[in-house]
Amino acid sequence: MGQNAVNAIEVEGLVKTFGRLRAVDGVDLSVPTGSVYGLLGPNGAGKTTTARMLATLTKPDAGTARIYGHDVVQEADTVRGLVSMTGQFASVDEDITGMENLILVSRLLGFGWRDARERAQELLDAFGLEDAADRQVKTFSGGMRRRLDIAASIVITPEILFLDEPTTGLDPRSRNEVWDIVRALVASGTTVLLTTQYLDEADQLAERIAVIDHGKVIAEGTPSQLKASIGAGTLTVRLRDPEQRPHARHVLEQALGVSVEMGSDPASLLARVGDTGNVANAFSDLSQSGVELTEFALGQPSLDEVFLTLTGRPAEQDEQPADQSGTEEAA
Amino acid sequence: MSTVSPATDLPRINGRLRSALSARSRPPRANAVSASVTFGWRAVLKLKHVPEQLFDVTMFPLMFVLMFTYLFGGALEGSPRDYLQFLAPGILVQSIVMITIYTGTVLNNDLRKGVFDRFRSMPVWRPSFLVGAMLGDLLRYTIAASVVLGVALILGFRPAGGVLGVIGGTLLVMLFAFSVSWIWTMLSMFMRTQESLMFASFLVMFPLTFVSNIFVRPETMPSWLESFVDINPISWLTTATRGLMSGDPNAGDIGMVLIASVALVAVFGPLTMFFYNRKE
């Protein structure tokens, strides 16, 4: 399509206000073609609002957004032909069956009745939903609903897929399934914009991440750049014998090259590590020097830690619930 | 085996997923007609899966026919059977026109759902969503009309206009109902709750259907009331339908109904589209 030179998504100074609230407050983004781009932020950060503007569902108050060079406001119809959106709150019809949902979407995209049915069946099989094909969607589990929702978004494989918090509320297994689907999609050439509240999800899937808070992008980069800026995580070590703590601390500092804190528990040591490669060395150094351990754990930095590092304050939850059904005039 | 969510082994799914994704053939865009028909199909599916919806369109008309025939029949026309000859076309008008209120409430509810966002983010002819909903309504009207006319015939309604007259009258009522439904469609674009929309609609429809010539002949009313009844389009529709069904169609009456229908669509159609396109 000759779209190699152009970024899949190009956003400049995007603003959306609801009354006095600036839900999206001057966001700039450049999303290269063929990658997963993560939009990471806490409740109320403006992730959904941003995604909705890019999917032509909400008009921006200021700024521009282009999908393969097409303006989301001026050329909305062209943009709709390039993107698909899986909303945060199920964008499938609860009253009808899984099969009927997919036939419906296929028909609306131009398939004849017979082709629509075939495509629907193919997708149900591909997403492991064949047994639930003839059940009303309201009887689906959260994971099944998500899969159906994504299936509906790829009836025609879109150039860009927006996935708004696709794994929130899913158990680890369903979450892994969704991750696999996203990877398969990207392998087939689709660009994915993924919003999430989980750092590890963005880390697992995204090639680049924008951290968004109060409608502003507060950090942008690859997951490793981002993690380097905040440390890969916290190493927690607990000793069998608290007496050994000063010695163990010295060994750890040598191996990790960072300062090691004494925990409030007299047997524990804590270190924020930047490079997880050294952690294995630290472990063998400790055991060689005769230190007995009861715990040796590397924790991923949480979104909280990211925010603490980037903004100097913890990620706060939005006071109002961010529900969709118009609190418009309330503002 | 229990019926937990289907066991999914990922490698198998991934293989199928890849082939499902590689099917990149893209059909030409759906045209306006096929998109509208598809949304109409969706409305029919909803009736199939949520048959409670049919309760309103069948039980109310049924109740109205029985109640008014036996309650007023003796007093107004000497016998229920005689009154029914006068009432049946009118009660058809009342039932169908009342059902148009559901268009608005169903739509209002639909517009708030996540699936509406999906439709809006797809490259389909925008009004097809509304047209499809109205096609679904035609099915509702047809069911309600069958109930009313069926019961009336059983109770002794003998229209002199014959089958053609009855069908003609019913079509006229449906056309008018379709036009009226644009009012509720428009209101559904900005009413906050289904309840408030329902309330507003009833507030308009109750006086319009009762202060008409559906139940009583206007000659018996005080003159100020009679003059209202005479300018009430529901009265025009009732008169025209009675004419058709009794084998005495009046072009003037039918013409008035057609003009009113066109006027309703001409005013509320564009207004609806205006609010619909602005919706976020």
Ligand SMILES: Nc1ncnc2c1ncn2[C@@H]1O[C@H](COP(=O)(O)OP(=O)(O)OP(=O)(O)O)[C@@H](O)[C@H]1O
């Ligand atoms: N239609 C609306 N009317 C009024 N305020 C809104 C509307 N939509 C969103 N907001 C507000 O805008 C802010 C950003 O909301 P948004 O839904 O984009 O956040 P989010 O990052 O997606 O959060 P979450 O993780 O909870 O989904 C919130 O404060 C929310 O309450």
Ligand SMILES: [Mg+2]
């Ligand atoms: Mg959100």
